[in-house]
Amino acid sequence: MKDFYPATYTDERGVENTVIENDGETLRVTIRGVTFMGPDFDRLAPSEESTPEQLGYFSLGPDSLCACRIIFMMPISIYNCGDNSEGSLKIEVRIDDPNSNDALEYYQTRIRLDCDQGEFTSSGKGRDFESELLEIQSLLPAGFYMRLCINCLFSDYSPFGKSQFGDLMCYRNKKADYLKVKNKVDYFSLGFVCDRKVQETYLCPEFERRVPGTGYRI
Structure with a gap:
């Protein structure tokens, strides 16, 4: 089973609307005609069919997307004091160029949960999905939790x-x-x-x- 998340990709060359495809193991996203695949957002590597000319429109290093920002929406299930309801995560992933002296953090994640109880946003200080999701969970009222692994x-x-x-x-x-x-x-x-x-x-x-x-x- 595959899930599809509407997404926005941004780098110094502009903004692109796209879709992230997720089969539970591999992420796939096509940007400017190039398909990138990987198990994590900081390991999105271009397909072997990509030409040097196509790859010239991206920052890569080492061999995966960097110097970019990806924002997408993901629907999730919320336990709501005895019932299950729907919520959504707005996920922002920023991947710096690891070779740049301007890079503050090579990888940063910030997540916002939208649900019946309002909006809950992580700080981005933990950087990975574990830290950011657990931070959001700590902000939820008693009796509410995200039904996620x-x-x-x-x-x-x-x-x-x-x-x-x-x-x-x-x-x-x-x-x-x-x-x-x-x-x-x-x-x-x-x-x-x-x-x-x-x-x-x-x-x-x-x-x-x-x-x-x-x-x-x-």
């Missing part, structure tokens, strides 16, 4: 590090074992044999609300 009881990150987006490990195949994890030592004993990696914004039918103190992460 980032908030799921059976999701966690590797202690060896993670990417900015889409590197969340799903343990729905080892629920009982995972729920015994209380610290890093317990987590290592689990062996990191997860069902799969998922995007923070994904949602499956086995979602359960995360309980503080469960697993390796907060």
Whole structure:
């Protein structure tokens, strides 16, 4: 199943309206006739069919889009005091040129949630999707939460590090074992044999609300 998000791409050469295609593992977006693909927004690489002339209209380094800003809308589900309602995330990703002396942060993410309770915006200080989504969750009134994998009881990150987006490990195949994890030592004993990696914004039918103190992460 694929999702499609209306998006705006901006760089020093101008603004382009486009659509982000997401199959749960790979992001695809076509800009100025060039298709870029990757597992994360800072790893969007041009397709092999792209010509040097086409790539001359972009800043690339190393081998992926940079010096640009991408804004898109994503519909999500909200738990609303016993009921489920619809909400949407306005996501802004800024990717600086890593070789530029003017780059403040190589990668920055800022997210705004629009739902029945109003608008809730992250600070952008955390930069990755985990930090920004958890910040928004902390702003929501009691009894409300985003029904996303980032908030799921059976999701966690590797202690060896993670990417900015889409590197969340799903343990729905080892629920009982995972729920015994209380610290890093317990987590290592689990062996990191997860069902799969998922995007923070994904949602499956086995979602359960995360309980503080469960697993390796907060």
